[in-house]
Amino acid sequence: MTTENVLYTDGHDVTVTESTFQVRKNHYRLEGITHHGFHIIKPNRVPAIVISGLGLLLVAGGMSNLIPQIDYALNVYSYQIMFNDLLVIAGIVLAVISLLINILLKERYSVRISTAEGDKNVIVSERREYVNMIVEALDQADQSIRPNRLEY
Numbered sequence: 028m029t030t031e032n033v034l035y036t037d038g039h040d041v042t043v044t045e046s047t048f049q050v051r052k053n054h055y056r057l058e059g060i061t062h063h064g065f066h067i068i069k070p071n072r073v074p075a076i077v078i079s080g081l082g083l084l085l086v087a088g089g090m091s092n093l094i095p096q097i098d099y100a101l102n103v104y105s106y107q108i109m110f111n112d113l114l115v116i117a118g119i120v121l122a123v124i125s126l127l128i129n130i131l132l133k134e135r136y137s138v139r140i141s142t143a144e145g146d147k148n149v150i151v152s153e154r155r156e157y158v159n160m161i162v163e164a165l166d167q168a169d170q171s172i173r174p175n176r177l178e179y
Contacts, residue, residue, distance in 0.1 A: 031047070035160060035164030041150060043165055048165060048168070053149070057172050059142050060169075063141070063162065063165045065162045066148060067134055068135040068148070072129060075132070078125040079121070082120070082122035085114045085115070088111075089111040096110070101113065133153055136153070136158040137150060138158055
């Protein structure tokens with residue numbers, strides 16, 4: 028029985044040898060992988076942008092007294108808050124929430140492979156270095172299998 032040279036392992040989920048790529052319980056033969064690479068997964072910022080836009084509309088509507096004054100006021104301690112003031116406050120709260128959402132959304136990184144079954148993000152992580160080490164090990168393994176292959 029021959030032992031394969033392990034090019035990379037994280038000790039748990041990922042192992043790259045000269046002929047196989049193992050992620051958890053999935054095994055991929057390197058001959059079956061037509062392409063592999065580093066991929067950046069951008070977060071979806073549309074919901075935060077929509078919330079921010081709604082907040083800005085509420086602030087603009089409240090500041091321009093878009094709603095005619097009605098006989099409704101909220102009394103907080105000794106302050107009287109009118110309906111348009113409530114719109115401004117609600118708009119500012121929504122704008123702050125959208126800002127926090129945008130700050131918390133982070134890019135994720137993946138090892139993407141192409142096989143006969145299609146493209147797959149087999150490893151996804153917020154740690155760029157981790158994903159980059161796996162891609163480098165796959166590059167090294169690919170060079171041992173196909174030494175004359177040109178990367179594009």
